[in-house]
Every structure is written in C-alpha cells, then in structure tokens.
Amino acid sequence: MMVGHRGVGRGRHGKAADLPIWIGTIGLVVLALGPYAWTRLACLGRCPEITDAPHRPVAVVLGAAAWSEGPSPLLARRLDLAVRLMDEGRVDRILVSGDNREVSNRETDTMTRYLVEHGIPAERIEADPYGYRTWDTCVRVRNRYGVDAATMVTQSFHLPRTVALARAAGIDALGVGDASLGARRRSTVIGYLREVPAAVKALKDALLRPEPAHSGRPDPQEG
DSSP states (O other): OHHHHHHHHHHHHHHHHHHHHHHHHHHHHHHHHHHHHHHHHHHTTTOOOGGGOOOEEEEEEEOOOEETTEEOHHHHHHHHHHHHHHHTTSEEEEEEESBOSGGGTOHHHHHHHHHHHTTOOGGGEEEETBOOSHHHHHHHHHHTSOOOEEEEEEETTTHHHHHHHHHHTTOEEEEEEEOGGGTSHHHHHHHHHHHHHHHHHHHHHHHHOOOOSOOSOOOTTOO
16 A cells, blocks of 8 residues: 555656646747747738738838849749739839849849849839848838838748838838749748748847848949
8 A cells, every 4th residue: 555655646746847847848839939929910911912902102022042044933923923013003113122242143133133024114123232131121121211111022931020020110011922832832831930930030130129231221333
C-alpha cells in the first residue's frame, strides 16, 4: 500500500512539475503568433479583391527580385496588378519601391521599364530606389512622397504585413494581393512560412519606428 501511495504522489508531483513547461510553451506560441495575428487583423476589411478595390490616388508596388532580363515572375505579377488597377481607373498613378542598387539588378528601373512596356505612361510612374525593406518603403512613401492614402500591391502572403506597416506609418492603406500559389507554388509556400518571423520584426518596427536606411529623396544624378 505504501508503495502505491508513493507512486501516486510522484505522478502528482510530475504533473505539477510539467505545468511551468506547458505555460512556457504556450507563452512562446503566443509571442510567435501574436505579431502574425496583428498583421492579419490590420488587413481585415482592407484587402479586397481587385474587382472591388475602391479608388485610391496611388498604387504602391513593393519590390521583389529582379533578374538581368527583367522582373522575376512574382514581381511581374505584382506589376500586372498595378497595370490592371490603372487601366480600370482604380488608381491615378503608380509608385514603385525597391532596391535600385546594381547588386539587386536595379529593381525600380526594371519595374518602371516593365510598366511602360505594358502601356503605363512614364509621367504617371514614380520610383523610390531606397525601398530596401517593407518598413522603409512605407515610411518613405508617407514622409518623402507625401502619400497618405494608397493601394499597396504585393503577393497575398506579404499583403497583411504590408498593410499593417503602411497603416503604422500613417497611410490610409488598402491592399490588393496576388494569389500566386497556383503559379509559383514553392515560392509562395516559402513566403507564407517566412511571414511568421517577419511579423515579429514588423511589430518591432511599428513600435520602435526606426528611421529607414535612406531618409532623403533620391539623387536625380544617381543611376
């Protein structure tokens, strides 16, 4: 009998010892998923289908990989959405933002050229060559280009974080996303997985509000 009682006691103590582990695990899950939930909530009611997108003065197309021969498939799909927004009268101009350094194959030059080749007048396109990060793009679009209302254009997996950061930067932002899963399955799945840790950094940016890597307007003499 004594042996049995001691066995029960150890079981109870074991469960009690496991409790902090479970609390810690749940806490870590909340810390990891809380920022992701914040981005999703920020997009509620603000990420319509393109056919339902209301008019905004500007579409902001976020940069992605550019190749030597032109935009990567994901970037081209973003630009195609912007062309459609313009053609349907849902925006008046397009602002492309990305990394225009040579090491990144001149993202904004590539984006601008693609838009012109697809019928968008050059005078209705503006380029921010210093959009190195999503937060940098949002802050620069608001503070350096005077945009206070915009339709943000990117892939669907990236859209909630983009809209959340744009709103944190002071932009009345809507979002139109490219559902790229059917066309670029592997890249899209990776994109969704990356959004969980990226949301943590996004929330940190929204709270701490760091200055972008470049705060000024682009030098017109830069290539």
